[in-house]
Amino acid sequence: MLRGKYHLSVEQNKRLARSNLTRLVYVNSRFEGLTTTLQQTQTIIDGLGVDGVSIDDINIIIQLKRGWQYTINSDEGINLDFLKKANKIVALNESLAPGELRTGNGAVSTMKGEYIPPQVNQEQEELFLTQLLLDKNRTNTDKALTLMYHLMRNQIFWDGNKRTATLAANKIMINSGAGLINVPLDRWPKWNQLISEFYFSGDMEELKQWTYDNGIQGVEL
Numbered sequence: 001m002l003r004g005k006y007h008l009s010v011e012q013n014k015r016l017a018r019s020n021l022t023r024l025v026y027v028n029s030r031f032e033g034l035t036t037t038l039q040q041t042q043t044i045i046d047g048l049g050v051d052g053v054s055i056d057d058i059n060i061i062i063q064l065k066r067g068w069q070y071t072i073n074s075d076e077g078i079n080l081d082f083l084k085k086a087n088k089i090v091a092l093n094e095s096l097a098p099g100e101l102r103t104g105n106g107a108v109s110t111m112k113g114e115y116i117p118p119q120v121n122q123e124q125e126e127l128f129l130t131q132l133l134l135d136k137n138r139t140n141t142d143k144a145l146t147l148m149y150h151l152m153r154n155q156i157f158w159d160g161n162k163r164t165a166t167l168a169a170n171k172i173m174i175n176s177g178a179g180l181i182n183v184p185l186d187r188w189p190k191w192n193q194l195i196s197e198f199y200f201s202g203d204m205e206e207l208k209q210w211t212y213d214n215g216i217q218g219v220e221l
Contacts, residue, residue, distance in 0.1 A: 002142040002208065006218030008177035016219060017072045017174055020182070021045070025064045027182055031162040032060050032094075059093045064163065066090075071167045071174065078133060078147070078171050080126050083156075086167045091160030098160075101125075106155045110196035117155035125156055140176035144169040145211055148181065149204045152195065179218025187214050 008016065017024065026041040034057050040050045044061045067090040076082055088099025101120050108115045128150065132143055148169035155161045169181050183191050191214075194207045 001137065002139060002145065002212045004139045004141045004176075004178050005212075005216050006177070006179035006220070008179065008218065008221065010175060010177055012221070013174045013177045013179065013218075014072050017068070017170070017180060020180065020217075021065065021068055021072075024068055024180070024182055025061055027185060028064050028068075028163055028166055029057075029061055030185065030188065031166075032057075034060060036061065056093070063090050063092050067163065067167050071171050077175065078129065078168060080122070080129060082171065083151070083164060083168055086171075087157045087160050087164040090163040090167065091157065095157065095159035097158055100158070101156055102158050106158075108155060108199065110199055111193055112196045112200055115196075115199040117153065120154070120156045125154070139178075140172055141178045141212070141216065142208070144172040144178065144181060145208045146204070147172065149195075149198060149207060153199055153202070153204075179216050181211065181215055182217050183211060183215035191215075 022038065022042045022045055025045060026036070026038050029036065029041065036044070036050070036053055036057060040053060041061055043050050044053070044058050045065050049058065067086055070086060070089055074082075084099045087095070091098045101122055103120070106117045108117065129147070132138070132146060135143065138146070148165045151165035151168060152162050157164060166181065173179055173181060190210070194210055198204050198207045
């Protein structure tokens with residue numbers, strides 16, 4: 001079992017997330033292949049345009065900002081409705097049907113080749129989520145990492161699955177004062193390798209442990 005690294009109040013964790021909003025958006029934008037700098041990301045978050053950055057990329061950053069704000073500020077817990085709302089925000093401009101579960105085939109390009117996710121079964125997803133959140137043998141940090149990688153691999157939405165998974169996992173972290181999940185960019189090559197291997201193996205234990213060691217952020221109070 002992965003123990004909790006940080007023990008904050010919910011409000012302290014929300015403040016931590018707000019104070020790191022630009023960096024969280026900056027890092028998460030890499031899921032979509034963006035190359036904007038941290039300063040450019042801050043400028044866009046502030047509502048200004050940036051020369052050389054496309055409207056599409058600006059919109060991804062804006063929607064990520066809104067997704068993080070929704071995750072931080074909403075008082076609701078984690079459920080399928082939260083996932084749909086988060087996806088509708090972050091995938092607004094790219095998805096065939098933002099906020100709706102995938103009903104057709106999907107495919108993901110990985111370092112190990114193309115991965116074909118399973119068909120989406122709403123009842124199974126709701127059951128998985130309920131059982132995970134009620135599991136008394138897991139810490140909230142463990143639950144967050146398990147949910148994040150389950151959502152990434154199952155690709156339950158048409159687009160924006162990694163961004164949605166990241167927000168969902170961090171919602172659990174914030175609501176329990178456990179810190180934040182945010183893998184630094186200099187560790188993304190190894191992270192992407194582990195994610196690719198996980199997609200094909202279905203075994204997330206090594207990936208969870210690596211993320212626990214490298215991607216959990218917080219403050220000691």
